Amino acid sequence: MITVVLPSQLRELTGGVGSVALEDGGATVGQALQALRARHPAVYDRVCTEGREVRPHVNVFVDREDIRWSGGLETPVAEGSEVVILPSVSGG
Amino acid sequence: MPDAPKGIQGNAGDIVLMVGTTKGAFLFRDDGSGSGWTQDGPHFPGEEVYAMALDQRGGGRRLWAAPGSAFFGTTLRRSDDLGASWSGKDERPVRFSEDAGLSVARIWQIMPGRANEPERMYLGVEPTCLFESGDGGDSWAAVQGFLAHEHREKWTPGNGGLCMHTILPDPGSRERILVAFSTGGVYRTDDGGASWRPRNVGVRAEYQPDKYPEFGQCVHKVVHHPDRPERLFLQNHWGLYRSDDWGEHWQDIANGVPSDFGFAMAIHPREPDTVYIVPLESDGFRCTPEGRLRVYRTRDAGASWHPLTEGLPQEDALETVLRDGMDTADTGGGGVYFGTRSGKVYASADGGDSWALVRDGLPPVVCVKAEVLA
Numbered sequence: 001m002i003t004v005v006l007p008s009q010l011r012e013l014t015g016g017v018g019s020v021a022l023e024d025g026g027a028t029v030g031q032a033l034q035a036l037r038a039r040h041p042a043v044y045d046r047v048c049t050e051g052r053e054v055r056p057h058v059n060v061f062v063d064r065e066d067i068r069w070s071g072g073l074e075t076p077v078a079e080g081s082e083v084v085i086l087p088s089v090s091g092g
Numbered sequence: 093m094p095d096a097p098k099g100i101q102g103n104a105g106d107i108v109l110m111v112g113t114t115k116g117a118f119l120f121r122d123d124g125s126g127s128g129w130t131q132d133g134p135h136f137p138g139e140e141v142y143a144m145a146l147d148q149r150g151g152g153r154r155l156w157a158a159p160g161s162a163f164f165g166t167t168l169r170r171s172d173d174l175g176a177s178w179s180g181k182d183e184r185p186v187r188f189s190e191d192a193g194l195s196v197a198r199i200w201q202i203m204p205g206r207a208n209e210p211e212r213m214y215l216g217v218e219p220t221c222l223f224e225s226g227d228g229g230d231s232w233a234a235v236q237g238f239l240a241h242e243h244r245e246k247w248t249p250g251n252g253g254l255c256m257h258t259i260l261p262d263p264g265s266r267e268r269i270l271v272a273f274s275t276g277g278v279y280r281t282d283d284g285g286a287s288w289r290p291r292n293v294g295v296r297a298e299y300q301p302d303k304y305p306e307f308g309q310c311v312h313k314v315v316h317h318p319d320r321p322e323r324l325f326l327q328n329h330w331g332l333y334r335s336d337d338w339g340e341h342w343q344d345i346a347n348g349v350p351s352d353f354g355f356a357m358a359i360h361p362r363e364p365d366t367v368y369i370v371p372l373e374s375d376g377f378r379c380t381p382e383g384r385l386r387v388y389r390t391r392d393a394g395a396s397w398h399p400l401t402e403g404l405p406q407e408d409a410l411e412t413v414l415r416d417g418m419d420t421a422d423t424g425g426g427g428v429y430f431g432t433r434s435g436k437v438y439a440s441a442d443g444g445d446s447w448a449l450v451r452d453g454l455p456p457v458v459c460v461k462a463e464v465l466a
Contacts, residue, residue, distance in 0.1 A: 009161070009163070009164065010164065012180075012181065013180075013181060042180075042181065042185070045165070045185050045187065046161075046164035046165055046181075047164070049165075049195035050187045050188045050189070050190050050192065050194065050195045050196070051190065051193065051194075051195055052190065053195075055163065055164065055165060057162055057163045058163055058164065087162075087163035087164070088163065
């Protein structure tokens, strides 16, 4: 099972639920996000663009590692992995 | 965080101002009693709101807004109770198809369609594209003829992004729509969106080696009056123009303005030859010239322009009014309204002859829309 932890800004799209357990979350972050999409399409729309890329000011971590430096959407996830989604520190 | 907004309780005849800022949206209402404007907001605190609209076709009062998060993208929200409640964030995703290779960065314009097509609506988005809904906004799709235009790869973003900011459906023809975007210029379809041709003859592109290209102009705003839709007025990135033939040809009408650079443009609700602009000094210094906040008005379709200053600061006023920062409403006397990047909103109840401050201290204003409640 893979757990996806959502930021507070997106929890209104899940009825207040802050983490989503995915029994079949796939083997990569990209597959995990697609599994998340099947459960919560609106959350996916806010995290990823139409081109299936993570939005530029959203950060995704697998077991505390930023996927930018670990293979992007191809970053492996394993049984028990925690995928954390957070907004970046950008903004004005 | 500010208190949650409650919406505005409006009656027929009330004037409603929709003010979008970089940090949320605000609603103002004047009920004509002389007690001034009431304020409600911020709606969507922390999110930019570049586009708002009030659609009163079919006897309804549907408020639209496009709040955008710097992190999680833009949504389209609607309210049927004048802002007391809004549809959910996930209700109206406006997205390109996954094979389009594009991603909606911002919604710049929400345009209800023709009066006799109450279910038709349009959106102008960045990167530039026209979206259309035929079911009152329940579903949206990019207009394929525009999306797949052969010029697309040559359209380039201006400072504000590659934004479609102007959508003008012909009230007399379901087949004709004119759009404008920066940079690319003016395009028009006469076949319901299947094909689009640039209509920029006579419009200058100051920043290109060829000053009069077929397309590539940085048009900032185009307006027209529904009673004379073929007559268009255009505020360019350097240049003021008029067309009397739906954009086939444009003529320079920068007669008596301190600068022909600017963004905002609005047309009088009852006088098709009366237009308002706020000239800015230059593209290098995008502020009101001489530190004077002056709206310029023409009442003769651009043959002459005259400054309107009563009630507006004429010293130390280095202001900027952006492309959707000004609007008019059919109040009887001629309501004109604008907002500045410094967070001020001004209103005129007499066609621009005099002005009063509605509100100071807002976040930077990027959108002002005005309507009289039916």
